Amino acid sequence: MMRILKVVSICFLMIFASHVEVSAKDDGFDWEPVMNAIIQIESKGNAAAVNGSYVGVLQISPVLVKECNNILKSSGSKKRYSLSDRFSASKSKEMFVIIQGFHNPLNSIEKAIRLWSGGIRYSVSKTQAYLRKVMRRLN
Template identity: 60%
Template sequence: MRFLKVLSISILMCLVFSGSISAEISSKKENFDWRPVMDAIMMVESRDNAKAKNGQFVGILQISPILVRECNNILRGRGSKKRYSLSDRFDANKSREMFVIIQSFHNPLNSVERAIRLWNGGLAYTVRSTQRYFERVMNHLH
């Protein structure tokens, strides 16, 4: 009986502790300022031109239809009613929102390096294939 009581207390403490860690990580995600990184990426991608087009990539952050779909899937998984359309890629504010959604989901530790490489090479990026892009963005970031 004593064992069950100790086990119950241990489980309860783990739940409370993990909840506080989860809240702390969530708070850090929401408070992270991606603006400098986005500004640097925008200079590399489109020279800050919201009307820029390069094949299927458009807008200030050169967003593809696949990325719009991924943002909508992430939002759907979070129970949000908000959705993005392909034309939203030309809207600078909505493009920035999509960037933050992608980073919050696929880069929960807010790594600037991962953010840059992920934006260029997608989820399966390699350091080697994204190195030149990473250096170009970092030149604009500093």
């Protein structure tokens, strides 16, 4: 009986979690202020900014482009990004939103900033200074 109760509970939680993710993605959350703060920190708005393999206003790496394309592919979209799209401010912002929608479905601003700084498996301690810097710019 306990096992059945556990299975039912897990199924309920999975259904609830998937509903929360879908509604969080569809709610039209405005990432513009967060993106603008990050842009000022990363490149001061310079679309031609290059720092090693990181380029554009949001300093996007080839790994991030690949992750966006994987997300798009898994969702059935035919759209894909190229490495040169990183130099386009509007396409860079689209990639930011794709990453947040997939890896940050509840639209946490703190998580968004930490994800951008430290990647998908970010360390809280290693992203703390970056978080403070972006939050100061945001406020």
